[in-house]
Amino acid sequence: MDNKYDAIIIGSGSNGLSAAIHLQQKGLRTAVFEQASIPGGATKTLEVTLPGFKHDIGSAILPLGYASPFLRTLPLEEHGLEWIFPDIPYSHPFADGSALACYKDINMTADQVPEDAKAYKSLFEPIINDWPHIENNLLGPLKWPKHPLKLSKFGLKAFTSAHSLVNHYFKNEKTKVFFYGSAAHSTLPLTGVASSSFGLVLTAMAHKYGWPFPKGGAGKFIEAMLSYYKSMGGEINFNQKITHIEDLPEATSYIFDLTPKQLLEIKGTNFPDLYRKRMGNYKYGAGVFKMDWALSEPIPWLSEKCKKSGTVHLGYSQEELERSENSTHYHSTNKNPYVLLAQHSIFDPTRAPENKHTAWAYCHVPNGNTRDYIAEIEAQIEKAAPGFKECILARSTMNTQALENFNPNLVGGDINGGSQDITQLFTRPITKFSPYSTPNPRVYICSSSTPPGGGVHGMGGYSAAEKVLRDHF
Numbered sequence: 001m002d003n004k005y006d007a008i009i010i011g012s013g014s015n016g017l018s019a020a021i022h023l024q025q026k027g028l029r030t031a032v033f034e035q036a037s038i039p040g041g042a043t044k045t046l047e048v049t050l051p052g053f054k055h056d057i058g059s060a061i062l063p064l065g066y067a068s069p070f071l072r073t074l075p076l077e078e079h080g081l082e083w084i085f086p087d088i089p090y091s092h093p094f095a096d097g098s099a100l101a102c103y104k105d106i107n108m109t110a111d112q113v114p115e116d117a118k119a120y121k122s123l124f125e126p127i128i129n130d131w132p133h134i135e136n137n138l139l140g141p142l143k144w145p146k147h148p149l150k151l152s153k154f155g156l157k158a159f160t161s162a163h164s165l166v167n168h169y170f171k172n173e174k175t176k177v178f179f180y181g182s183a184a185h186s187t188l189p190l191t192g193v194a195s196s197s198f199g200l201v202l203t204a205m206a207h208k209y210g211w212p213f214p215k216g217g218a219g220k221f222i223e224a225m226l227s228y229y230k231s232m233g234g235e236i237n238f239n240q241k242i243t244h245i246e247d248l249p250e251a252t253s254y255i256f257d258l259t260p261k262q263l264l265e266i267k268g269t270n271f272p273d274l275y276r277k278r279m280g281n282y283k284y285g286a287g288v289f290k291m292d293w294a295l296s297e298p299i300p301w302l303s304e305k306c307k308k309s310g311t312v313h314l315g316y317s318q319e320e321l322e323r324s325e326n327s328t329h330y331h332s333t334n335k336n337p338y339v340l341l342a343q344h345s346i347f348d349p350t351r352a353p354e355n356k357h358t359a360w361a362y363c364h365v366p367n368g369n370t371r372d373y374i375a376e377i378e379a380q381i382e383k384a385a386p387g388f389k390e391c392i393l394a395r396s397t398m399n400t401q402a403l404e405n406f407n408p409n410l411v412g413g414d415i416n417g418g419s420q421d422i423t424q425l426f427t428r429p430i431t432k433f434s435p436y437s438t439p440n441p442r443v444y445i446c447s448s449s450t451p452p453g454g455g456v457h458g459m460g461g462y463s464a465a466e467k468v469l470r471d472h473f
Contacts (some may be wrong), residue, residue: 003187004250005029007468009461010242011257013041013409015226015446017457018070022465024232028473031235031249033242035408038219039226041257042407043456045217046375048334049294049394051351056218057398057406059292059340059413060360061311063089063205064457065221066212068137071458080222084347084352086310091213091303091386092181094176094314099303100178106207116175123169127154127204137381139452139459141435158197159422161189163322165196173318179203180321181313184338186420187286187364189307189329190322194422211310213342216350221225221456244268245443253402253442257461259284259409259417259449260429275439278430282449285420286328287413288362288374289401294393295357298346301385308409310347314339314380328364337363337373339380367412370399417448426451426460435469436464444468 006028009020017039027466038044049055063238065071066083077083091436093099103109106124110117129257133147134154145151162183166176180190183199205211214220228235242248245268246456256263262284271279301307314322316340327334341361345351363377374397381388400407400413407416418428428435429449436444446464448454 004252005031005161006251006473007253007255008033008248008259009043009252009255009343011409011447012039012041012222012226012236012458013257013447014065014071014222014225014458015448015461015464016255017222017229018461020090020234020461021074021225021229022070022462023468024229024234026242026469026473029423031237032229033237033240033248035239035241037238038210039236040219040222041221042410043218044266045219045399046205047312048292048396053356054217054351055356055396056342056360057345057357059218059456060344061211062214062218062221062456063202063211064455065207067205068457068459068460069139074225076228079224079227080230081210081221084215085210086347087308088305089206090182090311090313091309092178093301093303093306094177095383097302099305099384100174101309102178102182102203102206103432104207104210109207113172113175115369117170119169120148120175123157123217123364124200124204124207126178127200128208130154131204131208139457140463141451149217154200160195160196161191161193162179162199163191166318174267176318177315177321178405180318181315184313184315184364185340187325187328187416189326190377190419191326192421194425197425201211213310213344213348216347218456228324242266248313251442252472253299253444255444255446255461255464255468257447257453258413258445259447261411262408263445269438269440269443271438277413278438281428282366283419283424284411284414285416285418286364287367288367288403288415289371289377289400290362290398290403291360291377292396293359295359295391296354296393297391299343299359299381299385299391300387303384306384307346309336310340310342310344311342314341314356314384316383325364328366331369332364335372335376336380338383339363339377341381365413367414368400369413370395370401372399387400404409416453418453420453425453428453430470434467436460441471
């Protein structure tokens with residue numbers, strides 16, 4: 001503990017581990033300090049309902065973990081990671097029992113609604129084709145693009161509201177609702193600026209890469225990252241809650257995988273008052289109410305498409321989805337929430353005992369809201385899967401306070417590390433040339449409160465590590 005390190009990383013989420021791995025790859029001496037007994041931040045798999053039922057407590061479907069420009073360069077498969085690709089990345093059911101599926105094949109997807117097929121392909125084909133040229137700009141800090149025309153074409157579509165985009169491109173109500181399902185991952189009002197960007201990126205990812213998840217649970221992804229890191233000589237310390245810089249060994253640099261709230265609580269950083277004030281004004285976004293179920297059988301969806309989907313989005317009209325996401329923003333309640341559901345065990349039998357199943361879901365709620373949404377979530381599922389409630393063997397729930405207790409980075413239940421609206425999409429945590437550095441030249445931040453925001457992609461950690469390399473090595 002007395003030996004000097006080149007870099008110490010505080011927090012073992014995907015960003016913290018990415019920073020540690022990148023620096024260790026460059027020959028630096030690094031160590032990770034984690035307050036919990038299990039690594040991964042919000043990416044953990046635990047038995048929280050019944051014995052033998054494995055549930056992802058936070059992140060569950062990892063399309064960006066698979067597609068990340070940094071993470072996909074790592075030999076994680078050599079360290080035990082196995083990807084599972086559902087037959088259909090995601091689907092969206094409707095009240096009449098039908099559903100639209102997002103197949104990996106864009107033509108199969110578009111052809112489900114012939115009147116919108118041409119418009120659908122004209123919207124997504126350029127993004128899919130241009131992705132290799134724009135991904136580093138979209139998954140990193142603001143910088144001059146290598147392909148400005150390609151990026152500007154995306155930006156014209158992305159920096160508008162999902163409401164405006166669907167009404168411009170599509171005629172059929174079902175196509176519009178289908179796009180809303182992926183756009184609502186943003187936790188922004190669907191009538192708000194930039195809400196379309198999430199739908200564009202996530203749907204393009206489904207067509208280009210699929211929406212895979214790790215066999216055995218999302219925690220297996222973190223285990224593989226940690227195994228690779230340790231194979232290079234990296235060190236990790238568990239049950240180490242850091243409250244002061246002096247709690248850590250001497251190092252040239254310290255990289256915190258924390259949101260602004262937790263970073264400001266660390267003593268000894270010597271941040272000036274102006275920086276503290278600006279960081280203190282950082283905006284956190286909507287929270288979630290999370291549910292996990294142990295099931296006696298697969299969810300009895302009316303649609304065969306839903307039965308073959310890894311992820312199912314629930315919300316039965318444009319108006320209902322807009323009202324749901326607006327209510328979280330304006331701190332009101334909603335009886336028919338947008339529900340995001342994942343069903344792993346259909347494709348991964350290691351998740352549950354033989355012939356049994358799991359399900360994972362959440363709805364968006366106002367930040368810090370501790371109301372119980374069990375009835376609302378299960379009612380939304382029941383509309384598209386009558387008999388669902390009869391399949392429930394046990395359930396586990398987590399409100400926003402429980403989520404923050406589980407992982408302090410989930411402030412008020414915010415799973416994205418802060419609001420991802422237009423004012424904080426690329427300028428998080430504050431507007432400055434380097435979002436990863438702080439006024440203390442030895443202290444850096446790499447959490448989802450830095451670009452590119454929420455998700456298991458490791459790019460915040462990678463970019464912070466790049467900044468450390470430029471500044472000190």
